[in-house]
Amino acid sequence: MSAPTAAETSAAAPRRGRPGYDRAQILEISVELFNEQGYDATSVSDLAARLGLTKSALYHHFDSKEQLLAEALDDALGALEGVLEEPAATTGSPAERLDAVLRSAVRVLSDRLPTVTLLLRVRGNSPSERAALDRRRAFDQRVTALVREAQDAGLVRDDIDGAVTTRLVFGMINSLVEWYRPTGQIDRDRLAHDIVTIALDGMRTR
Amino acid sequence: MSAPTAAETSAAAPRRGRPGYDRAQILEISVELFNEQGYDATSVSDLAARLGLTKSALYHHFDSKEQLLAEALDDALGALEGVLEEPAATTGSPAERLDAVLRSAVRVLSDRLPTVTLLLRVRGNSPSERAALDRRRAFDQRVTALVREAQDAGLVRDDIDGAVTTRLVFGMINSLVEWYRPTGQIDRDRLAHDIVTIALDGMRTR
Numbered sequence: 001m002s003a004p005t006a007a008e009t010s011a012a013a014p015r016r017g018r019p020g021y022d023r024a025q026i027l028e029i030s031v032e033l034f035n036e037q038g039y040d041a042t043s044v045s046d047l048a049a050r051l052g053l054t055k056s057a058l059y060h061h062f063d064s065k066e067q068l069l070a071e072a073l074d075d076a077l078g079a080l081e082g083v084l085e086e087p088a089a090t091t092g093s094p095a096e097r098l099d100a101v102l103r104s105a106v107r108v109l110s111d112r113l114p115t116v117t118l119l120l121r122v123r124g125n126s127p128s129e130r131a132a133l134d135r136r137r138a139f140d141q142r143v144t145a146l147v148r149e150a151q152d153a154g155l156v157r158d159d160i161d162g163a164v165t166t167r168l169v170f171g172m173i174n175s176l177v178e179w180y181r182p183t184g185q186i187d188r189d190r191l192a193h194d195i196v197t198i199a200l201d202g203m204r205t206r
Numbered sequence: 207m208s209a210p211t212a213a214e215t216s217a218a219a220p221r222r223g224r225p226g227y228d229r230a231q232i233l234e235i236s237v238e239l240f241n242e243q244g245y246d247a248t249s250v251s252d253l254a255a256r257l258g259l260t261k262s263a264l265y266h267h268f269d270s271k272e273q274l275l276a277e278a279l280d281d282a283l284g285a286l287e288g289v290l291e292e293p294a295a296t297t298g299s300p301a302e303r304l305d306a307v308l309r310s311a312v313r314v315l316s317d318r319l320p321t322v323t324l325l326l327r328v329r330g331n332s333p334s335e336r337a338a339l340d341r342r343r344a345f346d347q348r349v350t351a352l353v354r355e356a357q358d359a360g361l362v363r364d365d366i367d368g369a370v371t372t373r374l375v376f377g378m379i380n381s382l383v384e385w386y387r388p389t390g391q392i393d394r395d396r397l398a399h400d401i402v403t404i405a406l407d408g409m410r411t412r
Contacts, residue, residue, distance in 0.1 A: 041247055095410070147409075156409050160400045164392065168404050171381020172374050179373055186370065194366045198374050202408035203353075203362050204301070 023061050026051060027075075030068045031114045039069060039118070040125060069118070070128040076115040077135045079108045084142055094150035101143060102169065102199055106192040109176045117177040140166060169199045229267050232257060233281075236274045237320045245275060245324070246331065275324070276334040282321040283341045285314045290348055300356035307349060308375065308405055312398040315382045323383040346372060375405045 021029075033050050034042055044065050048055045062068050083089060088100035109116050119136070122129045144166040150156040156165070173195060180191065227235075239256050240248055250271050254261045268274050289295060294306035315322050325342070328335045350372045356362035362371070379401060386397065 038244060038247070041244070155411060157403075157411050160403060160409075161392075164397075164400055165404065165409050167381065167385055168378050168401060169409065171384070172378040175373065175377020175380065178377070186367075191370075194370055195374060197363075197366060198371065198405070198408065200408045200410040201363075202404065202406045203366075203371050203375065204406040205361060205363050 021051060021053065021061075026053075026058070026061050027068060027071055028114070031072045031118055034069070034072070035114060035117050035121075039065075039121075066126055066128050069126070070131075072115045072118050073122065073128065073132040076108075076112055076119040077132060077139070079112055080105065080116075080139055081135070083108060084139070093155065094146060094153050095155035098146055098150050098156070099196060099200065101146065102173065102196050103192045105170075105173055106176070106195050107188055109173060110180060110182055110188040110191060113177055113180070113182065116174075120174055120177055140170070143170070172199060227257060227259070227267075232259075232264065232267050233274060233277055234320070237278045237324055240275070240278070241320060241323050241327075245271075245327075272332055272334050275332070276337075278321045278324050279328065279334065279338040282314075282318055282325040283338060283345070285318055286311065286322075286345055287341070289314060290345070299361065300352060300359050301361035304352055304356050304362070305402060305406065307352065308379065308402050309398045311376075311379055312382070312401050313394055315379060316386060316388055316394040316397060319383055319386070319388065322380075326380055326383055346376070349376070378405060 029051055030047050033047060037046070042065070044055055044058065047065070047068075048058050051058065062071075083101055083104040086100065086104060089097050089104065091097070092100075119132060122132050124130045124133050140163075144163045147156055147166050148162040151158040151162055156162075176191070180186070182188065186194075235257055236253050239253060243252070248271070250261055250264065253271070253274070254264050257264065268277075289307055289310040292306065292310060295303050295310065297303070298306075325338060328338050328342075330336045330339050346369075350369045353362055353372050354368040357364040357368055362368075382397070386392070388394065392400075
């Protein structure tokens with residue numbers, strides 16, 4: 001699914017009217033509402049009201065609120081996992097692969113801000129959320145393994161634990177969901193460059 | 207107020223019983239509950255139940271739920287603002303001051319995880335929350351001004367905008383609330399060292 005900005009969907013939603021939503025649009029608008037008021041605090045009635053649909057029309061597309069959540073989380077996680085399968089992430093030195101993984105992760109976040117935002121707020125209150133946390137943990141472990149490989153090759157400092165380094169760098173990347181807006185002044189590739197530069201080389205001049 | 211871990215307060219709360227809470231303890235336990243289930247989703251009845259107090263006993267100490275929120279946010283913001291007033295943050299080269307500010311900010315976060323966690327989740331749904339967002343923004347601007355001073359002095363790279371650099375580095379610092387636990391393996395000073403090292407010099411060896 002493509003990731004609309006909040007401004008795009010809230011401007012478009014009232015005009016679109018009742019009929020003609022496809023599954024992807026229902027998912028998009030639902031994710032927007034989950035991010036606005038929290039998944040737990042959002043009822044199926046709230047979703048139906050935002051969409052201008054009856055609950056039964058909504059249930060025609062999705063079995064439950066949790067199914068919407070599960071598909072949204074899968075959108076974010078599938079894209080993040082895909083980063084680790086890209087050719088640039090699987091060939092070259094560990095430092096080159098790490099550079100590629102960080103750069104692509106920034107692109108995934110900026111392209112899929114709504115579903116990644118939802119993912120990063122998951123606390124494990126339902127089976128779908130716990131499954132998502134497990135997949136996030138597995139992703140982190142694969143990145144940590146790559147950081148450790150780069151440490152063993154002498155390409156990444158080994159005076160800081162690889163898992164801590166991974167958490168800090170992804171802390172920086174994940175902070176995008178708090179402040180980055182794709183419609184703003186910084187484009188996605190510039191942002192990826194800035195983040196990878198700070199993560200690899202730091203802010204200090206030499 | 208001192209910042210209890212989740213384990214400490216949940217173990218201690220039932221044993222403490224009804225009487226004898228002071229204001230600071232009520233605030234601590236309220237912040238813990240706000241962080242668990244969200245401020246908006248937490249009622250005064252929920253707070254009274256967690257504390258084992260009647261609502262009127264709770265109102266003896268605090269006028270409203272929003273007063274609890276305002277005092278908790280002030281705890282976090284006051285400590286962060288204090289970082290910028292410390293001698294190490296106001297004397298020396300811009301690079302030395304920046305180093306000191308980042309290091310002290312990490313210490314504030316690790317010492318006050320509960321109230322800073324609450325602060326970082328604020329979305330601006332009430333006057334107290336909007337006032338807190340304004341103070342956070344003013345803090346960010348003062349740090350950005352320091353980053354720009356360090357850029358002008360040639361000590362921090364100027365190929366990345368100073369405001370973006372500040373956001374990225376604080377994204378890394380703020381991520382602590384998601385994964386750092388003071389009872390874990392990494393102590394606070396080690397953590398401050400690791401974060402400042404990555405922020406200033408990056409993960410790559412030279």
